[in-house]
Amino acid sequence: MNKFWMMLVHTYGTKLKTKSFIVTTIILVAAIFLMANINKIISYFDGHEVKHIAVLDESNGVIFAPLKTSLAAIDKDIKLEKSGDDETALKKQVSEGKLDGYLVLSLDERQLPKAVYRSESSDSNTADRLKNALQTVKGQMVAGKLQLTSDRVALLNSPVSFEKVPLDRKAQSKEQQGAASALVYVLLIAIYMSVLMYANMIATEVAVEKSSRVMEILISSVSPIKQMFAKILGVGLLGLTQIIIAIAAGVLALQTNSEVLSFIKHFHISSMAASTIGYAIVFFLLGYFLYATLAALLGSLVSRVEDIQQMVLPMTFLVVIGFMVSMYGMNQPDAAFVTVASYIPFFTPMIMFMRYGLLGIPTWKVLVGIAIMIVSIIILAVMGARIYRGGVLMYGTSSSLKNIKTAFLLTKKEPTSERKKNIPF
Incomplete structure (x- = not known):
């Protein structure tokens, strides 16, 4: 057992000091701080950029004044300036960079506002904000034509009363579902990234030792089974x-950004059930x-690092x-094929937890998924131990999955008396 712990510590210590691990960790930490402060970074570069938009008002002043007022309440970074020039002159000013764009206002056959926005580039963000402000103006004009008071307009725009009440008393509340959804996203990304990074690292470590012939020395003192689990x-x-x-x-990073911290609180992480965190x-x-x-x-099963990617x-x-x-x-957690896939061991850790987090499925279904995974790990470990035992002794350029059969045959062969002394099979 001492040899097992020595190999475990050696594997951990060696990888901990590698440049790839250090650089990856630094990049990960930098990315976290970047994402936590992305709103500050965006506002630093373009938060104070004021858009100057010229307005060609063909409605005789009916639309311009309320539109300017409505836009000021939505966005202060867009400045509307009424212009007496024609479109040819305005196009020239836009091309010369004196204006960011110009807006043509007019009334349709129903005497309701319509507009055409032209700019040098496809500035959809500015166009959307102008459209929203104009939509507000249109609502005010329609309310005036229908002689609706402000109270009636507010009543018309008020949301309908709708409440979702689950019949199952054990069903998760809205706050718990929101917190579980956030945790599901985190778990999916964590499993995805850990498998791609760390599982490939294990396969590469074995191949490197085989390619350098270190494996021939290791198997003379430590069982290949101990090597694998170490x-x-x-x-x-x-x-x-x-x-x-x-x-x-x-x-x-969150301590430095109160806006992101308040956004995360909307997920009601504190209301998350302890069982949800435990299952995660x-x-x-x-x-x-x-x-x-x-x-x-x-x-x-491979002898060269170049063959790792093909094998995995x-x-x-x-x-x-x-x-x-x-x-x-995440959008249809109760779909039939999603339910079936949650009991396939290679998909269970992601899909079963997703179903539990979003649907609040009974505990026995989750335990069945966990049992399937445990049994699969045991079977895979037993098979993997035998394949690993024979695979570490295989050398060659082949990287086919057919090598599994060869590895089994090598394991079944009776070792010589010398191998019995050196290799604790």
Whole structure:
């Protein structure tokens, strides 16, 4: 057992000091601070940019004054300036950069406002804000034609009273569903990224040792089975370290931005049930061990680092498919094929938790999914151990999945007396 812990610590310590891990962690922390302060960055570059829009009013002043008032209440970064020039002169001013665009106002056959906005570029943001302001003006004019008082207009625009009451008493509340939805997104991304990063790292580690012939030395003192699980746990601890650093950076970044912090509070994280957080941790760990074990045995089948990507491609496809089904299920979590996919072990950690978070499915269904994953991990670990034992002794240029059969045959062969002394099979 001492040799197992030595290999685990060695795997963790070696990867922790690599430039790739350090650079990736720095980029991750920088990205977290960037996303937490993205609103400040955007406002710094264009928050104070004032758009100067000339207005060619063909409605004899009927629209311009209320439109300017309405726009000032919505957006103060757009300045409307009434112009007496014709369109030819206005086009020239826009092309010369003196104006950001010009707006032609007029009345239709029903004496309601209409407008045409022209600018040098496709400035859809400014156009949308002008449209919203003009829509408000139109509503005021229609209300005036119908002789509606302000109270009646407010009554007309007030939202309908609609309440959703679940018959199941155990069903999650609206606040809990909002918090669960946010956690589902986090878990989906975490599993997706951890499999692509850390599972591939395990496969690459095995292939590197084989390509450098270090494996021939290792198997003389440490069982290949211990090697496999030492690498899985070592890289897992490495990923946990990076996740802890990311969480700490996220908490620190949120303290510097009260706007983002108040936005997150809208998800009612504090109302999240403890069972939801517990299931998120369980599914994340089970998902990691499932794919990590698969990556370790796939890595033992190749002898060159160049062949890793081809060998782990089927595993990557499984992760991508599970992620895509989960994202679809965010809109239709009760779809039949989503339910079926949640019981397929390679998709269970993402889809089953998504169903629990959004639908509040019974606990026994979640436990069935967890049991399926545990059984799958055990089966995969037993098979992986045998394949790994024979795979680490295979050398060559082939990177086909047919090597699994060869690895099994090598495992079944009786070792020589010398191998029995050196290799604790």
